[in-house]
Amino acid sequence: MSEFIMAQQNGRNIPLEDKVFGINRLAKEMIAEKGKEAVMNATIGALLSDSKDLVVLSSVVEVLKNLEPADYAEYAPIGGTPEFRTAIKKAAFGKYKPNCFTEAVATPGGTGAIRNAIDNYSKIGDQVLTSDWHWANYDSVANEMGRSVVTYNLFDGEDQFNIAGLKERAEELLAKQESLVIIINTPAHNPTGYSLTLEDWDNLLKAVKGTATPDKKVTLVVDVAYIDFAGDPDEYREFLPKLENLPSNILPIIAYSASKTFTMYGMRCAAMICMTPVKEIAEEFVRVCQFSSRASWSNCTRASMVVLSKIYEDSTLLAKVDQERSFYCDLLLKRGRAFAEEADKVGLRIVPFDAGFFASIPCENSDEINKKLQKEGIFLIPLKKGLRVSIASITEKECRELPAKILAAME
Ligand SMILES: Cc1ncc(COP(=O)(O)O)c(C=O)c1O
Structure with missing residues (x-):
């Protein structure tokens, strides 16, 4: 029997809530309750600044603000x-x-x-x-x-x-x-x-x-x-x-x-x-x-x-955009290096990592470990084969602190 009242399932597996958005919501609720400092939200797939604001390239915004009405209408x-x-x-x-x-x-x-x-x-x-x-x-x-x-x-x-x-x-x-x-x-x-x-x-x-x-x-x-x-x-x-x-x-x-x-x-x-x-x-x-x-x-x-x-x-504009992005790319790369270095130092095995927004830790019981970490205010995404960390949404300092905390939750 279908789980739906009016809708048709059509062979699809439709969860009640998107996993990433669901965990992100829990992180936000904890921030509202305990304050920003008590929470490390490494769930978001967007690049955040060290003050946890969405990074938006100002050179792109400038172009957007100068559009003619017909350009968007x-x-x-x-x-x-x-x-x-x-x-x-x-x-x-x-x-x-x-x-x-x-x-x-x-x-x-x-x-x-x-x-x-x-x-x-x-x-x-x-x-x-x-x-x-x-x-x-x-x-x-x-x-x-x-x-x-x-x-x-x-x-x-x-x-x-x-x-x-x-x-x-x-x-x-x-x-x-x-x-x-x-x-x-x-x-x-x-x-x-x-x-x-x-x-x-x-x-x-x-x-x-x-x-x-x-x-x-x-x-x-x-x-x-x-x-x-x-x-x-x-x-x-x-x-x-x-x-x-x-x-x-x-x-x-x-x-x-x-x-x-x-x-x-x-x-x-x-x-x-x-x-x-x-x-x-x-x-x-x-x-x-x-x-x-x-x-x-x-x-x-x-x-x-x-x-x-x-x-x-x-x-000239392209060079400006590229230069601005390059600054944020460096910021992200530093976070990635910090996370990988620290994981290596404390003995946390991570999946082969090169660069980018995410890193992963292989483990069998990712849901269980994730729940343990959530109690400490650390929010990651549990996947079938492990845990995903969004290094794009936490600071370099947090990237250095996180591996030991994950390892402790796994032990
Ligand atoms: C691997 C991968 N591919 C594609 C996308 C598509 O993103 P968008 O549709 O915003 O371009 C994402 C976004 O999170 C992604 O992680």
């Missing part, structure tokens, strides 16, 4: 304004100039890009492949559209990227499916902070090429939601040329979001960008993705598209 074309489509490709690719067909379609956040990719490049009932540690919303998005998520272990026994596991699962799925969507979230993966190395990428692409026989289709969704908070932006884009001109039955789609990069989380600004050696595949990409957009959210927020276009049309 008018509908945007379904796939995004032409200026935006050019700007977002520049933002995603940086200095790299792809030597293949690339097309961008606007989406409301990286979430929309992932949604449209699954919708158009897998069949209803298909299984989508990603790693065991993954952003929980992949499950919801797939589930909502009658697909499900299957995982491989992200790391092997030596804590290396588990290419054999990925290959094995991909082969299993392609034995029963005509097409396969693989989601790779890198760099600064949520929830572990892991970034694929260039060698990982070579191994991954070799495995995918070996698996995608000419009668099969593989779509590689590269979710780069945190690419501009991982470190040097050029260095972290060095993998992109490897995606150029793969066999035509392997389609890389970059899910590039302005949520973190331009601190426009609420403006719902992003794009899905395809990279293919075949012009017709790029044209088809625009056609099918625009159709899905029209049928779900229709068009995206024009104001954010104009903001991004203006930034990329003015090199």
Whole structure:
């Protein structure tokens, strides 16, 4: 029997409250009761300053404040304004100039890009492949559209990227499916902070090429939601040329979001960008993705598209935005290093970490440990395989204090 009164379940698992928002609410309640100093809220997936305010790039706000009414009142074309489509490709690719067909379609956040990719490049009932540690919303998005998520272990026994596991699962799925969507979230993966190395990428692409026989289709969704908070932006884009001109039955789609990069989380600004050696595949990409957009959210927020276009049309302004972001990126990297160093010092095992908003601690009984920590005013997110810490929302000092406290709660 369905748990719903009027609504239809349609095979979906719909919790009463989103886990992250639920725990965040508990943290806020404790702050209201005991004060700010008594609580360490490491649940939020947004970058907060050391005084716990949301970091908002003032150079972006300035552009936003100077928009004309028509910039935000008018509908945007379904796939995004032409200026935006050019700007977002520049933002995603940086200095790299792809030597293949690339097309961008606007989406409301990286979430929309992932949604449209699954919708158009897998069949209803298909299984989508990603790693065991993954952003929980992949499950919801797939589930909502009658697909499900299957995982491989992200790391092997030596804590290396588990290419054999990925290959094995991909082969299993392609034995029963005509097409396969693989989601790779890198760099600064949520929830572990892991970034694929260039060698990982070579191994991954070799495995995918070996698996995608000419009668099969593989779509590689590269979710780069945190690419501009991982470190040097050029260095972290060095993998992109490897995606150029793969066999035509392997389609890389970059899910590039302005949520973190331009601190426009609420403006719902992003794009899905395809990279293919075949012009017709790029044209088809625009056609099918625009159709899905029209049928779900229709068009995206024009104001954010104009903001991004203006930034990329003015090199002085772009330099200002990049410089401001770089300051906050350094702040975040320091927090990450502090957390990893301290974990190492006290002997707390963490999942291989490189950079970004999150780090994770592997453990079996994450719910239990999390509840213990909550009693001490420490709020983390319990996952199936461990605990997620948002280093983006706590100070460097707290990052240094936290590992010992987690270890104590685990003992
Ligand atoms: C791994 C990952 N991908 C994509 C997103 C999408 O965010 P948005 O839809 O705001 O761009 C998030 C946001 O938390 C994320 O953590």
